[in-house]
Amino acid sequence: MAGSGEVLLEVDGGVAIVTLNAPDRRNALTPAMAAELIATFDEVDAKPEVGALVIRAVGKSFCAGGDVATLTSAGEDPAAPEAYEGMGKIYDSFYRLGQVKVPTVAAVRGSAVGAGTNMLLATDLRIVARDARLLCGFLKRGMHPGGGHFVILSRLIGREAAAAMALFGEEINGDKARELGLAWESVDDAEVEKRSLELAARVAADPELARVAVGNFRKEVVNGAVAWDVAMQSERPAQMWSMRRSAQ
Structure with a gap:
């Protein structure tokens, strides 16, 4: 697909491999890159021969979060239409x-x-x-x-660990994860990538079954006191306030 080259897609044996390719800024997400990711995921869904997806990254970081320039600009007036839409694109990309x-695997190297x-956290x-x-x-x-950070983190690691990481700033390595x-x-x-692709190839061997199974897996297993989409909206006003405060 056409784009900036910051998001790459290849399909190998039923596995879609999506690569974050902006190593100069440690794969930090801009609204434009986020839009490319969304379009790439749409493209994957439209390929019935694909039965799994692996997301990986080039360089020393998996993803450094939102691009600093984007966050700084949005912080000046988070409710401004352009800023609100740009931050929304970043949210929408991982949502x-x-x-x-299809079943998804994150191949995580670096930070x-x-x-x-x-x-x-968005992957399976x-x-x-x-x-x-x-x-x-x-x-x-x-x-x-x-x-929706609190929800998607705590549903994997529980309340105590989520508090340690999200509130108290604890950093963990792969073994602790x-x-x-x-x-x-x-x-x-x-x-990392070899093992991720190995697992993805296994489930991708039957794409039709993989799609049905992962749909029901998410319905039955993913849970939380608040749904992820609700959490995204409840966190947003507080994040906008905090960004504007930082910019003043």
């Missing part, structure tokens, strides 16, 4: 990943921060490098979490 019609953490399964650095990072930036249930496996950096 859209969570709605992809994942803020919206980058939301990106990996995570394979993480042992030396990965995972942190929420919102409060450290002077921002309230956004994108596996221990907490945030990742299925922690492996050497060089093995």
Whole structure:
């Protein structure tokens, strides 16, 4: 598909491989890049031969969250139409990943921060490098979490661990992520993508079944006191307030 080259898509044996390709800014999300991601996920859903998706990244970071320039600009007036729409695109990109019609795997190397953490939390399964650095990072930036962060984090690792990471700023590595249930496996950096693709290929062998199974898996297993889409909207006013406060 045409685009800036910051989002790449290839299909190999029924597995869609989506690559974040903006290493100069550590794959931080801009509204334009987020829009490309959404279009890419739409393209994957339209390919009936695809039975799984792996999302990975080029460079030393999986995703450093929202692009600093985007956040700074939005902080000047978060309710301004352009800023509101731009932040919405970033939210929509990882929410859209969570709605992809096939099983999804995040191949996580390097660091994942803020919206980058939301990106990996949106997938069905995570394979993480042992030396990965995972942190929420919102409060450290002077921002309230956004994108339904509390819900999608706590439904994987529980209340106590979610509080430690989201409120108290605890950073974890891949081994700790596996221990907490945030990742299925922690492996050497060089093995992350190989293992992710191996798992994806297994379920992608029967694309039609994979799509039906993952739809019911999400309906039956994904839970929380508040639905993710509701949490996204309830967090947004607080995040907008925190961004505007930081810009003043």
